[in-house]
Amino acid sequence: MSTATLESILEGRRSQPQQLIEVLQDVQESYGYVPEDAMRSVSKNLGVPLMEVYRIANFYKTFSLKPRGKNVITICMGTACHVRGAHLLLDQVLGQLGLVPGATTEDGQFTVERVNCLGACALGPVVVHNGDYHHHMTPNKLRKLIASIRSTSMEEIAHA
Ligand code: FES
Incomplete structure (x- = not known):
């Protein structure tokens, strides 16, 4: 974790506990997750008890306490998607990548997550790849998406 980046995130926000969520969002954006060291530093600098920082970081789905892969595949497992076969999509992606939900591939390329509803029930089953929605998904379409x-x-x- 770069101390310089965290310092710039905290700049002008010290002793301002009301800034907690915004600061955690910036940490998430900069590091791809919220490292434990950052939570301790945020707690100390904003004057928010560490327990509260943990609670907020755990509560909101936008925050991840572990590093995520470059590609985050989110499978909606809400009722509308579930009845249209979301479990088959989850089986497909986990089998194809050899993962369990919430885990990241060893090469850091993929993380698979599940959510309860993405608010697009009529288009289900829905899969999101790094914020891009893919609707009416089938295991075959998902297999091709992952391969691509x-x-x-x-x-x-x-080419790097
Ligand atoms: S249940 Fe999947 S989008 Fe609502």
């Missing part, structure tokens, strides 16, 4: 993301990532690595 993977091959794009490989090309990027090859």
Whole structure:
């Protein structure tokens, strides 16, 4: 974790507990997750008990306490998506990537998460890739999506 980045996030916000969520959002954006060291530092600098920082970081889905992969695949498991086969999508992606929900592939390319409703029930089952919604998904479409993301990532690595 870069101390300089955290310092710039905290700049002008010290002793302002009401800034907690905004500060955690900036930490999440800068590091891709909220590291434990950052939570301790935020607690100390904003004057918010560490327990409260943990509670907020755990409560909101936008915050991750573990590093996420470059590609976050979110499967909606809400009722509307579930009845249209979301469990098959979850099985597909976990099998294809060899993961359990919430885990990240060893190469840091993929994290698979599940949510309860994305507010697009009529379009279900819904899968989100880094904020892009894919509706009326089927296991086959999802398999192709993962394969395409993977091959794009490989090309990027090859040309880096
Ligand atoms: S249940 Fe999946 S979007 Fe609502």
